[in-house]
Amino acid sequence: SAVISQKPSRDICQRGTSLTIQCQVDSQVTMMFWYRQQPGQSLTLIATANQGSEATYESGFVIDKFPISRPNLTFSTLTVSNMSPEDSSIYLCSGRSYYQETQYFGPGTRLLVL
Amino acid sequence: SQQGEEDPQALSIQEGENATMNCSYKTSINNLQWYRQNSGRGLVHLILIRSNEREKHSGRLRVTLDTSKKSSSLLITASRAADTASYFCATGGQAGTALIFGKGTTLSVSS
Numbered sequence: 001s002a003v004i005s006q007k008p009s010r011d012i013c014q015r016g017t018s019l020t021i022q023c024q025v026d027s028q029v030t031m032m033f034w035y036r037q038q039p040g041q042s043l044t045l046i047a048t049a050n051q052g053s054e055a056t057y058e059s060g061f062v063i064d065k066f067p068i069s070r071p072n073l074t075f076s077t078l079t080v081s082n083m084s085p086e087d088s089s090i091y092l093c094s095g096r097s098y099y100q101e102t103q104y105f106g107p108g109t110r111l112l113v114l
Numbered sequence: 115s116q117q118g119e120e121d122p123q124a125l126s127i128q129e130g131e132n133a134t135m136n137c138s139y140k141t142s143i144n145n146l147q148w149y150r151q152n153s154g155r156g157l158v159h160l161i162l163i164r165s166n167e168r169e170k171h172s173g174r175l176r177v178t179l180d181t182s183k184k185s186s187s188l189l190i191t192a193s194r195a196a197d198t199a200s201y202f203c204a205t206g207g208q209a210g211t212a213l214i215f216g217k218g219t220t221l222s223v224s225s
Contacts, residue, residue: 001159
């Protein structure tokens with residue numbers, strides 16, 4: 001199975017600030033995704049991180065709020081910008097190989113915005 | 115966006131009993147996957163069933179898929195306290211697309 005790591009594992013931030021979450025995957029992964037899990041809820045796909053180009057965002061998520069980078073095959077960052085308490089969630093990085101079906105997840109980043 | 119519904123939303127059983135969770139989805143799929151999430155932790159992949167399969171087993175887990183009804187079920191036999199967790203189904207579409215998750219079932223197994 002693929003190994004996916006994230007940092008930070010958790011953070012407490014003040015409203016109006018920004019936080020960048022890092023995700024590192026092993027070489028088995030070619031596709032990377034970012035999800036949000038609001039308290040007590042399921043996972044919602046934010047975007048697909050594309051290597052060397054702009055991420056593909058899902059409805060309801062915009063680049064200005066959630067800029068994503070993927071400078072190479074195994075690394076991606078998600079920034080949560082101009083945070084408000086409504087952004088308090090777990091943010092999960094996920095990946096898989098293009099033609100394999102099983103999708104793996106990082107341990108998540110727990111974000112609390114005060 | 116969420117793919118569909120899972121029921122029940124919450125399930126409480128005694129150790130040794132079987133737990134059944136259901137998942138419905140809306141669009142055509144290539145596969146359906148089940149995950150477990152312990153409180154405050156990441157997701158653990160449990161089992162994958164492809165759209166041309168009807169049933170799959172893995173240890174104490176049994177998954178069924180009915181594509182005509184767009185539904186799946188996860189059966190955990192002889193439940194243990196360690197099975198206490200949230201369980202999510204997720205559907206996979208075309209190659210290269212991300213999984214879309216259902217709302218999840220919270221299972222509580224008491225000893």
